[in-house]
Amino acid sequence: MAEKIIIKNGTICVPDEPVIPFIEGDGTGPDIWKATSRVVEAAVATAYQGKKRIAWKEILAGEKAYNLTRQWLPAETLAAVREYVVAIKGPLTTPVGEGFRSINVTMRQTLDLYACVRPVKWVKGVPSPMLRPEAVDIVVFRENTEDIYAGIEWDKDSSQAQEVRQFLNNKMHCAIPPDAGIGIKYMSQNASERIMRKALNFALEHNRKTVTIVHKGNIMKYTEGAFKKWCYEFAKREFADAIVTENELAASDGCVPAGKLLLNDRIADNMFQQLILKAQDYDVLVTPNLNGDYLSDAAAAQVGGLGMAPGGNIGDGFAVFEATHGTAPKYAGLDKINPGSLILSAVMMLEYLGWKEAADLISSALEKTIRQKKVTYDLARLIDKAEALSTSQFAAEIINNM
Numbered sequence: 250m251a252e253k254i255i256i257k258n259g260t261i262c263v264p265d266e267p268v269i270p271f272i273e274g275d276g277t278g279p280d281i282w283k284a285t286s287r288v289v290e291a292a293v294a295t296a297y298q299g300k301k302r303i304a305w306k307e308i309l310a311g312e313k314a315y316n317l318t319r320q321w322l323p324a325e326t327l328a329a330v331r332e333y334v335v336a337i338k339g340p341l342t343t344p345v346g347e348g349f350r351s352i353n354v355t356m357r358q359t360l361d362l363y364a365c366v367r368p369v370k371w372v373k374g375v376p377s378p379m380l381r382p383e384a385v386d387i388v389v390f391r392e393n394t395e396d397i398y399a400g401i402e403w404d405k406d407s408s409q410a411q412e413v414r415q416f417l418n419n420k421m422h423c424a425i426p427p428d429a430g431i432g433i434k435y436m437s438q439n440a441s442e443r444i445m446r447k448a449l450n451f452a453l454e455h456n457r458k459t460v461t462i463v464h465k466g467n468i469m470k471y472t473e474g475a476f477k478k479w480c481y482e483f484a485k486r487e488f489a490d491a492i493v494t495e496n497e498l499a500a501s502d503g504c505v506p507a508g509k510l511l512l513n514d515r516i517a518d519n520m521f522q523q524l525i526l527k528a529q530d531y532d533v534l535v536t537p538n539l540n541g542d543y544l545s546d547a548a549a550a551q552v553g554g555l556g557m558a559p560g561g562n563i564g565d566g567f568a569v570f571e572a573t574h575g576t577a578p579k580y581a582g583l584d585k586i587n588p589g590s591l592i593l594s595a596v597m598m599l600e601y602l603g604w605k606e607a608a609d610l611i612s613s614a615l616e617k618t619i620r621q622k623k624v625t626y627d628l629a630r631l632i633d634k635a636e637a638l639s640t641s642q643f644a645a646e647i648i649n650n651m
Contacts, residue, residue, distance in 0.1 A: 274339020
């Protein structure tokens, strides 16, 4: 009998048949969702021999929601995620430069899914521009609710922009030109500390070795610089017995004590270079919103691109897992696109539920399928003698390899 996941004492309690809401997504969303749900159902059935299953519940967002309800993100959808705790979604349309606000960002902020978690790891057989893509094995913890993604901005010709310009120029002695649009970037101590807590707890629970704070504090001293400061102070205050900082190592023999996490920081632009030249030295990255967006996509490019990059938005118990790429509308309905991102996001979801056996089945079967050179067109064009499969055929091969 299907039951709801509940949160008890800060921990999710998962029944054997949880109800999990899903959003198909726009563009290629229905194609990749159909493939993903088949793979997940097969893995759960194989791993648990009928003792566990998922009861899917469709909820609406994006173009499908607008066509049916004239709302891009119905209140009922947000209520359903709160009620059922864990959800999964395909890509959703976001206009550039005008139109409605990003549905993804709205969901993250409204539901307080403050940690955007993006694991980036090479799957053997996936083509990569790097000589050693296996060196990339990081998890990005990106603060999800503040920074410029808070969406506080005004068009240059608006009365609000004029008022803000006048205040800043007259009262704060700035020199903002009259034709400038204005956005406000803010970061709070509370948000910085709670994303740091998530990153540190993850690193300790998964035997990671290093946590790196990524920031642009050399330029933005009271936002990004404060983020760095607050993260360090929080770690030293609440995780003192579990960490050692890079500066502390420099003053000793340079060896990380057994059982300790190494805590360091890097300037954001330098971090891009580090990921290319010394990826093996990095493990868990904790970042403000915009830095994490850039870095997670750049890291994904090293291991096959966004088509193979999963993601989850996680709060205090509540979580929405999602494909990290766009909607690719020109491929909509063609049964052609790579479902890897959403499938791997489903792996994250299964791990979050504590269903590791099913998650591992999918991961190993996906890798085996790719090593057999049975892949979708985006990978086939880069792999010698590969067999180009449709979305649904790729899902079938993954299932066959379980």
